[in-house]
Amino acid sequence: DQQVKQNSPSLSVQEGRISILNCDYTNSMFDYFLWYKKYPAEGPTFLISISSIKDKNEDGRFTVFLNKSAKHLSLHIVPSQPGDSAVYFCAARGSGGSNYKLTFGKGTLLTVNP
Amino acid sequence: DAGVIQSPRHEVTEMGQEVTLRCKPISGHNSLFWYRQTMMRGLELLIYFNNNVPIDDSGMPEDRFSAKMPNASFSTLKIQPSEPRDSAVYFCASSFSDYYEQYFGPGTRLTVT
Numbered sequence: 640d641q642q643v644k645q646n647s648p649s650l651s652v653q654e655g656r657i658s659i660l661n662c663d664y665t666n667s668m669f670d671y672f673l674w675y676k677k678y679p680a681e682g683p684t685f686l687i688s689i690s691s692i693k694d695k696n697e698d699g700r701f702t703v704f705l706n707k708s709a710k711h712l713s714l715h716i717v718p719s720q721p722g723d724s725a726v727y728f729c730a731a732r733g734s735g736g737s738n739y740k741l742t743f744g745k746g747t748l749l750t751v752n753p
Numbered sequence: 754d755a756g757v758i759q760s761p762r763h764e765v766t767e768m769g770q771e772v773t774l775r776c777k778p779i780s781g782h783n784s785l786f787w788y789r790q791t792m793m794r795g796l797e798l799l800i801y802f803n804n805n806v807p808i809d810d811s812g813m814p815e816d817r818f819s820a821k822m823p824n825a826s827f828s829t830l831k832i833q834p835s836e837p838r839d840s841a842v843y844f845c846a847s848s849f850s851d852y853y854e855q856y857f858g859p860g861t862r863l864t865v866t
Contacts, residue, residue, distance in 0.1 A: 673854065682757070682844050682857030683796075728796065739784060739851030740809070743796040 642666045643731050645744035653752055658716040660747050662729030665710065669731040673741070674703060674714050677726045686727075687714070719751045755779070757858035759845050765864045771833040774861045777826055778847030786846040786855060787820055787830050796844070802828065803851060835865045 644663045652658045662672075670691040675683035689696040689703045689712065696703050702715045716723055729744040758777040766772055778785050787799040799812040805822045813820070817836070822828040832839055842862050846855040 675857075680859065682846070682859050684857065685854040688854065737809075739786075739801055739803075740798060741855065745795040 640665075641744075642669075643729055643742050643744040645727075645729055645747050647747050648745075649748040649750070651750045651752060652719050654721055655718045658714075658719045658723065658749055658751065660714040660716075660727050660729075660749065662712050662714075662744055663710060664712075664731050666731070666733070666742075667710070668733045669742075670734045671732045671738075672703070672705060672712050673730045673732070674701075675728040675730060675743075677728065677746070683728055716749075719749075721751050721753050724749055724751045757845055757847055757856055759843075759858035759861050761861060762859065763862050763864075765866065766835055767866055768836055769834045770865075771831065772835045772839075772863060772865075774830040774843050774845075774863070776828045776830070776845030776858060778828070778845070779856055780826070782847035782849055782856070783825070784848045784851045784853075784855075785822060785828050786848075787828070788844040788846065788857075790842045790844065790860070799830070799843075801851075832863075835863075837865045839863060840865050 642665050673688040674686040676686045677683040687698050687701050687703050689705050705712045726746040726748050728746045730741040760775045783804050785802040790796045800820045801809040802822045820830045842860045844857050844860045846857040848855045
């Protein structure tokens, strides 16, 4: 039973346009969400995060939106660049004693075409 | 600064052999994680250490898997005996504390034939 779902295995966009990656979760105990980016033959690298007390967090070209009522978050990349081509993982974390535990989605492969 | 270091990067072994994967976390980080990535199950947490002590090993699939952290700068994940279904990419990650973002190593791609 997947608690974090990324329903689009892949996404292709043109350079300069907006990329929107989506993520849904089922566990209402999750209170912190993260996006990781992964290039081939490398480990995932942390990109941006958001706490459940916020609905938006922005860092340069990257913005994460959280809709708690819908249990949905999205990552916006504007403008998209060819170097953004990678697999993006959504991850969620609960509070309390298990706040170390990240539950990951299966990832979305983003391809940004020049 | 050096990131998380894992060795070997690739390992090919025959079924029944012992496999040992190694990890050096980032200096100063007191939390260490071992993950496994497969196509079917994605990224799964196998075991979590805090201050060298195993806190949560509920993700370790079977008794064939064991992990140790003898000191703050070294951890091993051992599979004995290995089976073809253990073929996956194994990542080690570390963090400043369990609440901070985790930094991943490059992974070890294990193939068991």
